[in-house]
Each structure stands twice: as C-alpha cells, then as structure tokens.
Amino acid sequence: MAIQEETGPVLVTVYCDSCGNEETHDYLVPAGMDSIAVARRVLAENHGWVTGVRDYCPDCDTYPAAAPTESALSEL
Numbered sequence: 001m002a003i004q005e006e007t008g009p010v011l012v013t014v015y016c017d018s019c020g021n022e023e024t025h026d027y028l029v030p031a032g033m034d035s036i037a038v039a040r041r042v043l044a045e046n047h048g049w050v051t052g053v054r055d056y057c058p059d060c061d062t063y064p065a066a067a068p069t070e071s072a073l074s075e076l
C-alpha cells in the first residue's frame with residue numbers, strides 16, 4: 001500500500017534565464033516530486049513559459065528546442 005501525501009503548498013520562484021523576470025506561486029507538490037519541476041510544468045502549460053535546460057518567460061520564448069524540429073521536417 002502506497003501513501004501519497006501532498007506536501008504543500010510550496011512557494012516556488014522560477015526565474016527567466018534571459019531577462020530575469022520571476023514568477024512566484026504556491027504549488028501543491030505531490031510527495032516524491034520536485035517542486036521546481038511542478039512549478040515549471042505549471043508555468044509552461046498555463047503561463048506561456050518555455051522551460052527545460054533553461055527557463056524563459058513569455059517575453060523571451062525564443063528558446064529553439066520546442067517547435068522548430070517538427071516545422072523544419074515538414075518543409076523538407
């Protein structure tokens with residue numbers, strides 16, 4: 001039997017690696033999960049951030065990892 005305990009809310013701040021913009025929110029972090037990972041996912045899904053190796057706010061979402069591969073392939 002596994003017990004899933006929620007540890008939270010946890011206050012997490014994610015910084016934009018380009019302009020230094022920051023987003024600070026409370027996140028419900030399931031036990032065993034990294035609070036930073038939860039914050040990045042929420043920011044990416046709901047706030048237009050691009051996260052990964054580096055984090056970029058919606059004003060700086062020029063990070064080339066997300067879209068270009070598929071669009072480039074379709075043009076071949």
Ligand SMILES: [Zn+2]
Pocket residue numbers: 016017018019020021056057058059060
């Ligand atoms: Zn930024």
